[in-house]
Amino acid sequence: MLRGVLIARDLGKTYRAPSGDVVALAGFEHAFSEGAITAVVGPSGSGKSTLLNLLAGFDVPTTGGVWLDDLAVHQRSEAERASVRLRRFGFVFQSFNLVTVLTARQNVELPLGLAGAGPAQRRRRADDLLRRFGLAQRADHLPHRLSGGERQRVALARALANDPDVVFADEPTGALDSVTGREVAAALRDVAAEGRTVVLVTHDESLSSIADARLRLSDGRLAATEHVPSRRAAGGDQVTVREDVKALAPAAVPR
Amino acid sequence: MVPSLATAALLRRPLRTFLTALGIAIAVGSTVVFLSLGEGLRQAFSQELSGVGPDLQVSFGDLQTSSFAEIPELPIAYADDLLAAAERYGIVNLVPILLHVRSGLSPGSAIVFQGLPADADVASIYVDFTIADGRQLAAEDEGAMVAVLGPQTAERLGLGVGETLRLNPRASFDVVGIGGGAGGLLDNSVLVPLTSLQAAIGVEDRVSFFVVEIVEASKANEVAAAIMADYPELGVQTRAELLEVIERGLAISDVVRLGISAIALIVGAIAVANTMLMSVFERTREFGVVRAVGARPRFLFGLVLLESVVLSLIGAAVGVALGFLGAWVVNLVSLDLIALEVAAVTPRLVAFAVAVAAGMGLLAGLLPAGRAARVPIAVALARE
Incomplete structure (x- = not known):
């Protein structure tokens, strides 16, 4: 099952500062594989966060752009980018970023409600997702009463609420112990197996080993693209490799 | 979810919410008391005049100067x-x-x-x-x-x-x-x-004056004109004119009292705006998250505006209660002094106070709501 293709072309961001312009990211090009996990790795300050902000539409690039199929995300308004995030993107963060005043269920219902789902529909979908992540008993708890692993699973459930095409995971295991970290990693593999594009931003080399491809950033530039052969083999024909997508991309991407 | 978010926002700092609501309550309460004075006088006069049977009042010269000379x-x-x-x-x-x-x-x-x-x-x-x-x-x-x-x-x-x-x-x-x-x-x-x-x-x-009852009350103006034509030195007022004179006086005093109340209301609105701004600032990260998962700027704008209006209305509810209490105290004093209940909290006064409070909340919420809607997601998420 293939979904949307996320493509970055000549993506760059320069911040203006009194002491001179700071190039956070420049000339980044990549077509992210569907049904696969693509890890973005690199030391802090290498441009990982900037890349995530641009891909997710949190921020707009100073050069180039981001396309989801033929939709030029970077050219859309705030409200339209919000709509893309709501319906086609999902997010998992290092610090969970659950809304602290909402229960686990309400957190999962949040994107559903924003997308206009009715109360019954919201509740059904949220409960299904919480059950999938083993949180059925914790649905009515506020985040501060959940363990780190539970919170991250709530975040995963929330990320999947509107059945997104792309899931962004920013250091998703950074605040977890190794056992729960492995659980979350496994969950991300499942998410990718459903045909979704998973963009995993991490500086944790062991976590990046779950990825099908690794993009290494250095000083705001894409330094290397590494494929993980075992994953490609294991993923079978569900995994679209980078070169294939790139071949398709120019036709799909208006410049 | 919106009720949960709004309620949580107001309960996040209960003392701050309480104090702000108290400020509005005092502003609305004093407005109610001030305006109730006009309502009480209005009631007293209309009662008085509806109790006056005659259709005309004849005085020597102008009514206002001579009748009570x-x-x-x-x-x-x-x-x-x-x-x-x-x-x-x-x-x-x-x-x-x-x-x-x-x-x-x-x-x-x-x-x-x-x-x-x-x-x-x-x-x-x-x-x-x-x-x-x-x-x-x-x-x-x-x-x-x-x-x-x-x-x-x-x-x-x-x-x-x-x-x-x-x-x-x-x-x-x-x-x-x-x-x-x-x-x-x-x-x-x-x-x-x-x-x-x-x-x-x-x-x-x-x-001081004559009160005159005429055959056809609807002809009051004609009769008054006829009398004044024959006796130019007399002043003849119809009941409607009398009411008009009194209403005009009350309207002027309404404006004065409303002006005084407006100061209290503006101070209250500033308190609401300040509280909401603080609250938006404190929730920058939460708003960043909500925006990240797909809320449009408009959603947060509406949420903060709603909170602001709800806060104001809570204050208004307490304020109306304070207004009733204040008017009661005023009447205790005025009954003792001039044997008249000068304050009356009428339904239209309550409706007016509540509407003003809602409008105040809306106005005070605009700036904080605009801030909330413009929270930069990347910056908000990076905040601790």
């Missing part, structure tokens, strides 16, 4: 002239009235005497007038020193039937009756025979 100016001879032509004017009944105020050391001890012919049908002038104790004035009382007290005056002075009310060193009246509560100014008056009062204060043949 210390020395009555209207020669009673005009009554005979007008009654002589009663058929032509369409006059049914004419009663001369002499007003005299015995001033006291404090406003509370002032007494309003109304002298009118003892054989006059009081009920034709004050339609709601009843007698609670003793008797009414009768024709044979003319020239006698007898009085019927309005109930509030009687209570204030502590006088009952058979006791004596002193007007001045030369004249005292025996209380022969106590009126029932008809409401309005009559309750605070003392009714005495006209000639008795004239003699007591030494004004022969002069009264």
